[in-house]
Amino acid sequence: MDIDLISKGIGLVSNTIATLKTLKDLMPSGSKKHDVEEKLTEAENNLRLAKAEIAKGFDYKLCQRHFPPGILLVVDEFKLKCNICGNVEDFG
Ligand SMILES: [Zn+2]
Structure with missing residues (x-):
C-alpha cells in the first residue's frame, strides 16, 4: 500500500x-x-x-482517550501527540 x-x-x-x-x-x-x-x-x-x-x-499508535481513536504522531524524539485531542504520550 x-x-x-x-x-x-x-x-x-x-x-x-x-x-x-x-x-x-x-x-x-x-x-x-x-x-x-x-x-x-x-x-x-x-x-x-x-x-x-x-x-x-x-x-501508528492510536490515542485511546476517545472514539473514534486519534492517531498519535511523532512531535519530538520521545513524544507522540494525538491529532484530535492533543494528548501527549511518551514512546520508545
Ligand atoms: Zn486523543
Whole structure:
C-alpha cells in the first residue's frame, strides 16, 4: 500500500464532506436539516475510524482517550501527540 495515495483519497473524502456541510448550511432550519447534520456527523466519525484503521495498518499508535481513536504522531524524539485531542504520550 502507498500511504501517499491513501492520504490523497482520504483528503478527497474529507473535501467532499466539507462541501456537503456547506450545502447543509444553505438548507432552511428544520427536521430535514437536523437529519442531514446527523448523517454528516456519522460520515465524519466513519472517516476518522477509517483513518485510524489505516494508521494502525501502517503501525501508528492510536490515542485511546476517545472514539473514534486519534492517531498519535511523532512531535519530538520521545513524544507522540494525538491529532484530535492533543494528548501527549511518551514512546520508545
Ligand atoms: Zn486523543
